[in-house]
Amino acid sequence: MKPTLDYQEINRELWNTKTAVHLTSEFYDLPGFLAGKNSLKPIELSMLGDVREKDILHLQCHFGQDSLSLARMGANVTGVDLSDVAIEKAQHLAKLTDTNAEFIQSDVLDFIGKTEKRFDIVFATYGTIGWLPDLEIWAKTVSHYLKPSGSFVFVEGHPVLWMMDEDVKDVKYRYFKSDPIIESETSSYTDGGQHKELKSVSWNHSLSEVVNALISNNIRINRLDEFDYFPYPIFKEKEERPQGHFRPIHHQDKLPLTYAIHGTKM
Numbered sequence: 511m512k513p514t515l516d517y518q519e520i521n522r523e524l525w526n527t528k529t530a531v532h533l534t535s536e537f538y539d540l541p542g543f544l545a546g547k548n549s550l551k552p553i554e555l556s557m558l559g560d561v562r563e564k565d566i567l568h569l570q571c572h573f574g575q576d577s578l579s580l581a582r583m584g585a586n587v588t589g590v591d592l593s594d595v596a597i598e599k600a601q602h603l604a605k606l607t608d609t610n611a612e613f614i615q616s617d618v619l620d621f622i623g624k625t626e627k628r629f630d631i632v633f634a635t636y637g638t639i640g641w642l643p644d645l646e647i648w649a650k651t652v653s654h655y656l657k658p659s660g661s662f663v664f665v666e667g668h669p670v671l672w673m674m675d676e677d678v679k680d681v682k683y684r685y686f687k688s689d690p691i692i693e694s695e696t697s698s699y700t701d702g703g704q705h706k707e708l709k710s711v712s713w714n715h716s717l718s719e720v721v722n723a724l725i726s727n728n729i730r731i732n733r734l735d736e737f738d739y740f741p742y743p744i745f746k747e748k749e750e751r752p753q754g755h756f757r758p759i760h761h762q763d764k765l766p767l768t769y770a771i772h773g774t775k776m
């Protein structure tokens with residue numbers, strides 16, 4: 511059930527503001543992307559395999575770098591995001607790079623019925639479901655849009671990581687979903703990402719909640735992997751070893767930081 515709290519409007523404003531900040535960040539390396547760099551990380555690349563001619567639905571596509579990277583690899587991509595600024599930028603980047611992709615502004619949880627298409631792959635990565643109050647509707651959406659035998663490729667920050675405070679030192683939040691986490695934010699996870707003070711609304715989702723929502727919506731889980739690193743430099747104090755594997759300085763490799771699920775529509 512969706513909460514009465516207007517999380518859509520609060521988070522849309524938050525992500526509109528963050529998108530503007532992210533566009534100039536080293537973290538997202540837009541100049542590198544424009545010069546042809548693929549923004550996808552090894553975890554999802556190994557799960558995706560050959561995507562040529564595949565129809566892919568990218569949930570929570572942000573400003574489209576990963577979606578357009580998939581399109582450059584030969585896929586037919588549709589990206590969806592709550593932020594109108596992110597969607598406008600994604601459409602602009604598609605034109606600028608002469609890459610064919612469709613982008614639709616929508617809450618993922620309201621997306622059923624907004625396109626008639628069905629997809630070979632539904633894809634979502636890093637920092638997505640924490641913005642969603644209801645994983646039953648999310649999993650139903652994944653299942654609705656997958657063709658029979660289609661693949662769900664999902665990589666996310668581990669719920670244990672999302673339990674930690676800003677310094678990734680102490681436990682601050684519950685592992686299990688409970689009331690919405692309502693906070694004030696003045697910066698993003700990117701380098702130098704300061705922005706005006708804005709409210710955010712988020713939820714932590716345990717692994718069992720994610721897996722059971724998918725199972726009960728006819729997604730067979732083929733693999734569930736956990737990793738002791740995060741592939742983006744999101745930690746304030748961090749170590750990188752080997753290149754591209756980031757860990758918080760306080761806990762190094764003791765915590766699960768990322769997980770990945772590969773599923774098939776039954």
Ligand SMILES: C[S@@+](CC[C@H](N)C(=O)[O-])C[C@H]1O[C@@H](n2cnc3c(N)ncnc32)[C@H](O)[C@@H]1O
Pocket residue numbers: 521525526570571572573574575576590591592593596616617618619635636637638641642
């Ligand atoms: C951390 S970013 C996505 C990560 C992506 N891998 C990236 O870095 O490009 C989270 C995205 O989720 C979007 N978002 C938040 N809540 C949403 C919702 N309810 N429906 C659709 N998109 C949402 C935000 O606008 C933002 O673009």
